[in-house]
Amino acid sequence: MAAGQSAAEADEAQGSDATTAEESADLTNKSVIKATVLLSELGRHRQGITVTELAQAVGMTRPTAFRLLLSLEQTGFVDRVDNRYLLGWQVARLGRLADPYTGAVARIQPILDEYAAKLKETMSFAMVRSETSYDVIAEASGSRYLNATHLYVGGNYPAHASATGKLLLSELSDDAIAATLPEKLESYTARTITNRKALLQEIRQVREQGYAVIDEELEEGLFAVAYPVRNGSAGLIGVLAAQGPVQRFKSDKLPGVVDQLHKAADEVAKALS
Known part of the structure; x- marks a missing residue:
């Protein structure tokens, strides 16, 4: 009182x-x-x-x-x-009249900021537009001096050389992927998967484990892990990704990052529902 x-x-x-x-x-x-x-x-x-x-x-x-x-x-x-x-x-x-992402960014930005602070790595969120396309609409920076940051919002990545792209491909059948991608894929680094058959093998692993990674396949020194954000009908609505220097991710840290991405994905799904 x-x-x-x-x-x-x-x-x-x-x-x-x-x-x-x-x-x-x-x-x-x-x-x-x-x-x-x-x-x-x-x-x-x-x-x-x-x-x-x-x-x-x-x-x-x-x-x-x-x-x-x-x-x-x-x-x-x-x-x-x-x-x-x-x-x-x-x-x-x-x-056509509405800005498709303003409201969504306002809802998910606090979540990205929270988990970027927890992981001390850069977080990004991509909104799915179709089976093979998406828009990166939000990002949050980690607290380390060496960070992968301010590189992705408004951009797009090659499907075969990005964690987000691989996750989208994992939603398709092998036949659909073969119809979408050529047998010979573009190379970005010495570690890029350039053979479609080899990529299909990795996509099958993505389906089994529930998340996707890239290990210096897009840029040298860059590691990224992506986790799906799904709606109540289990449809893919977006992809959360954490990225940073390969030496920090290729360690016992990766399982913890995946666990945090899982929790963040649940929160984002609720925020967008």
Whole structure:
């Protein structure tokens, strides 16, 4: 109780705070939330999806999904072609108007800063745009004098010579990778994997262990490890990476870095959900 405040006034203030919390909860529209869940899932099906398949994918009853889809179709946020639903023209129009990353960076930057301080290494986050493309949208520097820093935001890396790229490739089938990459890959250092068959072997290992690394494959002296950030449907939405001098990572430090990236990835996923 504040100085000069009576017990009755304190009780009234506490009651007011409780009422405000309850009102905030009441203001949440569950139908709107469910509609956004449907839109997010539709974004993963470029060729469309049936209402039954969509309802099963998001854990919703078919009647509820159908009712929401009908409303979204009437407002242009959903299109229907031969009983298959896909994102509508309104989504594309709003997408062109919106800055895709400002809000996301504001949410995840504190997390990157926290884990960069813990690891004392540079952290970066890449937002996935498609199966094979992404944008590095945020970075946080470690506290060491020798750091890999301020090199990545707004950039992109070659898929076969970066930890982030390898992680994206691991989401594809071997056949899809073979269709995407040539047999002979560009060399950046003496350690770059330039043979597609050898790269496929490493990608299989990435799938098994759940993270990807590069060891002086993009730049001499640079080591990086990347970890996936997934949404509630286990879809890949982004990639967290830690990078620094190879002599610091190629030691017993790597398992600890992977563990911290796992925790950071969970936090980022929650922040973006």
